[in-house]
Amino acid sequence: MARILIVEDEAIIRSALKRLLERHAHEVTEAGSVEQAQAFEISEFDLIISDLRLPGVAGTELIKAAAPAPVLVMTSYASMRSAIDALKLGAVDYVAKPFDHGELLETVEGILHQRAMATGSPPSITDERGTRAMMIGDCAAMQHVYTRIKKTAPADVSVLIQGESGTGKELVARALHQQSKRATAPLICVNCAAIPETLIESELFGHEKGAFTGASAARTGLVEAADGGTLFLDEIGELPLDAQARLLRVLQEGEIRKIGSVETRHVDVRLITATHRDLRALSRSGEFRLDLYYRLNVMQIVLPPLREREADVLKIADILLEKACKRHDRPGLKLSRAARQDLQDYPWPGNVRELENALERGVILAEGHLIHPDDLGLGPVTHRPPLQPSPQEATEPAQDEEDLSLEDYFQHFVLEHQEQMSETELAQKLGISRKNLWERRQRLGIPRKKTARRPNQG
Template identity: 80%
Template sequence: MSRILIVEDEAIIRTALRRLLERHDYRVSEAGSVAEALELDPQRFDLVISDLRLPGEAGTELIARAAPIPVLIMTSYASMRSAVDALKLGAVDYVAKPFDHDELLETVARALHQQAARSTEPPDITEPGGNAQPMIGSCAAMQVVYTRIRKTAPADVTVLIQGESGTGKELVARAIHQQSRRAAAPLICVNCAAIPETLIESELFGHEKGAFTGASAARTGLVEAADGGTLFLDEIGELPLDAQARLLRVLQEGEIRKIGSVETRHVDVRLIAATHRDLRALSRTGEFRLDLYYRLNVMQIDLPPLRERDDDILEIADILLDKACHRHGREGLRLSRASRRTIHDYPWPGNVRELENALERGVILAEGHLIHPDDLGLSAPPRPLAAPPPSPDRGADEPGDAEEDLSLEDYFQHFVLEHQDQMSETELAQKLGISRKCLWERRQRLGIPRKKSPRRSAG
């Protein structure tokens, strides 16, 4: 249910507008001036509807202060000049009073739809070199990720990113930091698995001179270095228990104490953690502190593996290929049709990182203008039963491909119909080598209904 803030100094108009919107299932709050609207924090809403003429500041003042929330301007002075001026300042649209109810509702719905579409656009990420580029992918699972990033970034809470190795957890952390209020402060990235267990407490929390053998000088830890900014701890499941206890104190009290010191120091750090492991399961075996898990898991973002992003694989491959060609001075290389099929059907256990490495190999080994499957060096078997990717240059008169697709679909239909009474959906998907989502999609496309398994007796 969308939340709308009405800013109007005339109580009769404000009440009538609120009732109209509430009858159409909008949640509405009211303010009589720009000052009152700012007290309600317009960024908490999905749309602001403001009169142009208000006591004190004009309604157009909210356009910048509510950004990126859209502002719809109302005016009883239905001149094109005031409307154009409002649009130039960034208003999403305008309506003239007295307004037609249907027209107003249509304008509100359109503004909310446009805002929702913008909200799910991939966030831009500034790389260490200074280049800004959006995250890649538009599948449904990534749309959820983008929405969670947009909502989480300004909240300044701890975030736990979960996903397989190579799915881009650090990119998500960068996107959150760069869209947060701490964007101007440092982002410190630490891979907990890459630091020896004997040194990790010193690296994170620092030490005093003489605290242990080899500590010839005092050292500032990475937590303190991130003061005022964001600390990203990748592979936090590898953090030793002693370091976990120290990190818990940072989250609870905002304090650190260097190794060998009796003094504590206050730090203001936002923590983003990432892992490919099940931290709750690790807590049951005593490998991870349950209280730390609860502190970390305020907001959770789950990254899908590449094999579940069928719609994105080839788009990602094309972008990574362009970068690899540029690095090696081989502009103009492209993937053959067979290579595109191989890339689409391969299960990618190493996710985007493995795809990037395969394309790098292909650019180096290709001898013509095309990269062939052998150049990619993929050793694992391709994912079975994956649908072939759409190809713009693929003709309709290629019977070989059609026959192959038909045989795969026949096999799929035969296998599901024969085994669905004895297997669960998860077991069927595992046997076929596909995800449950892919199994459901193929059922829909081929018209194979899902049979409900009979209830098993408790005895």
């Protein structure tokens, strides 16, 4: 539930907006002017929706005063220039009166979602050696991961972490455990792919003395060892079907039975699993139980591969390089410009783990105070060539490269679809914000479609 402030001098519009937003589980506060709005701590609201034309002080005065809270402005079609000015002052978006309820709600939810993603902060984690660490990365995908961890950790439910090898799935599991209500209880981590299939059931569920050849003493399983805490099963897709059936009973009944025993024991375990494989596809081929998949996938966290985190690569590299320099007593080593470019352009099939190994090699092999590309030992790197402007473009004012390459497509798409789509739908299809859509319309001289005003209803 978000806290929203509506600033509107027309009581009918203000009340209608309040009812609409409250029906969608938001907490709404009203104000009829900027002066009334400033009686509240406006920066603490999740969103402010304000008319531009207000008695006394204009609605644009709220934009700076409300920071960091986003401001969504309302205006009439006749005053669209004022909306553009408000966007330039920092308003997050605008809606035109009379607005469609569905479009308004979609805009509000989009702003609130972006705000939630932007405020995600990396969790602090204690590793198995007791060392404090932080997850690294500021890109939008990692902000989403941080937010999902923060919301999911206290909810005592099963979590499925998906991501390629080397993306940090165990770090996420540790963060979930350490921010949960079970933080003071054990966290038991098991890599299902690292245990032979003939031993996995015994490792997980334990066995009695004499249960099989070589079982010279009774053994407590890892599931029971995690009683009261969290069990993290990495590479869950490698778990044999017999062990899957036993694990399903743990989730359904909270019970385990050691191999060779007729007695069952109750356990209270939170299960976090991880995989780089498609469990639904495995279930279709009979390699993974579909009922177990549904039990595991109560909440899902997806870790992005490093190649999709271009903005984070060098930041991660600098932190990992500093740690490697300390381990090998090579203080002051830096990456050369060419090495940094290689790190930026390399596709990283092994993700963060491969990056860490490359920097380790660089620290060991570097001759002077700089680490060069050959020291990193990466495979072939395909560099992204810079776009070369045409002679005509070179004489014109610099524009965004994306705008130059997409202008024709943008103009054709908007003119073809604007009669059937709302501004929000157009922006989504083009992969840009409504603000960006409006700015491009202005630059290319494409007028916004007119929407017929609805007749008053008696």
